[in-house]
Amino acid sequence: MAETSQPTPLLDDDALDHLDDFLESDRVNADTLDLVGTHGFLVALAIAPREIEPTVWVGELFQGEPAFADDDERREILGLLELLKNNAINALEQGQLPELPFDLELGGMAPEETPIGDWCAGFMEGVFLDETAWFENDEENAATLLLPFMALSGLFEDEPDMSDFLGDTMQQERLVRQLPELTLDLYLHYRVPPEKPKPSPRKKKPAGRKRAR
Template sequence: MQETPLPYPLLDDDELDRLDDFLDSERVDADALDLVSAHGLLVALAVAPREVPAATWVGELFHGEPDFGSDIERNEILGLLERLRRNAIEALEHGQLPELPFELELGGIAPEETPIGDWCAGFMEGVFLDEGAWFQGNEESAATLLLPFMALSGLFDDEPDMAELIDDPLRLERLVQQLPELVLDLYLHYRVPPEAPKPTPRKKRPAGRGDKRRR
């Protein structure tokens, strides 16, 4: 029986603490994403069907230009964010599960009141940056794959189709536990093309009088 791979950390603890301190400081806009939401956004960008320009997602994450203390600090913070995104791509490309910045359990609390909801809301922000690409082609399949992230984000509680899932605590708990695998499923769906079927070899015709060349 194949063992579930251990979660792969996208940054080490010191790097996450550095980002957390900066995003929680007064030098960023009050509406800027916090560390957990930013993590979700960047993982979504790692999964996304096509690249989103850095200027676009940086602007969404910070809601404007932060008050960086120097060019060195600016390069450091933006470099950590980009490395988190690139590490997520690298992990998913090798079939590894990304380590998420929270415990994978709700404990009876509504998702939107937990870091899980914040992370999923950040993930959906990444989807909204290029929504057309996510739903292009097979819209129904994309909606099914994104449904757990939508349900846990708390952004779609008013949607009639979401009520049955949101009102089922046990099902929500299972979705939380499956989040890393669901991220990998999305990556495989969008980033790994299906294998083309091998061509069927042509059968050789048996030799006969009809195969002789005319003289």
Template sequence: MADTNVYQPLLMDADFERLDDFLESDRAPTDALDVIGAHGFLVALAVAPTALSAAHWIGELFQGEPAFADEQERDEILALLETLKVKAAQALELGQLPELPFELTLDGLAPEETPIGDWCAGFMEGVFLDEAAWFAEDEENVAALLLPFMALSGLFDEEPDMQDFIADTQRLEALVSQLPDLVLDLYLHYRVPPEKPKPTARKKRSTRKR
């Protein structure tokens, strides 16, 4: 059966390549996220239950001060990052699935050897930026929703509780194909209030006189 999902691109191809070129250049700090990690990071910020100031997340994404050629380049690069984040939020608000910058398959490779691992690691970096807010309510459910991102990120491979989970290659492959849906599930978790139980009908008192 053909995949009928329609994925919403978050940046035009030319803009994505421009961002990639800058983040791979000498003008970006050595520890800055690459374009795949930055994509995951910004999608996480679009999902996050609380908004963070641009100054906060930009500093974390670059891990230092970029050596922009001039103010024009600074404005261009920061605008591309902000656009990616805003487009992700807009798509999710409409119930649309974000287009991710890789094929949704591991193709027999370990996640950390693929862009999938880099993207999920970037997503988790976005979570760590305000971890308390992510887990402020319904911690158990949030942990379950984040587990696939954690398993695919390669950041938790040494955790004893994660060993058996990541050893199941078929499970990991299935999770990769579900990543866009999982992003939407997380977004809705923070924005759609849980349904209240319907009140039980009360029996009417008899008004018959005795």
């Protein structure tokens, strides 16, 4: 039986800690996503059907321009964000599962009260940044693929379908455990075009017989 490959870290622990310290500092807008939400946001950008300019997503993430100490800190923080996003692209491109910054279990808590809900909420914020691109070509299939992220985020709890979809605690736990695989499924859906069937070789027509005169 083949061993299951370990999820791929998108940043090392020191880089994550440094990014966490900055996002929790008073130099960023109070509405800025925390580290877990930012991770989800950037993974969504790695999957997004079309590229979004850094000036756009950075402005959305920080709700404006943070009070960077100097240009060096600005380059460092923005570089870490870009690295996380690009590492997600590289991992997913190779069919690897991204390592998510939380344990894949709810422990009896509601999803929106856990880092799992924060990550999914950040992921959906990345989707909202260019919602048209995510839904324009195949709205029904896109909605099906995104439904677990929407349900676990807690952003749509007033929608009647969400409570039915989440069902019981066991269903919620199953969805949480599947998040890395669902992330890869989304990447394959949006970023890897389906293989075109190879054209069948043309059959040779039998040579026509000459008519007798």
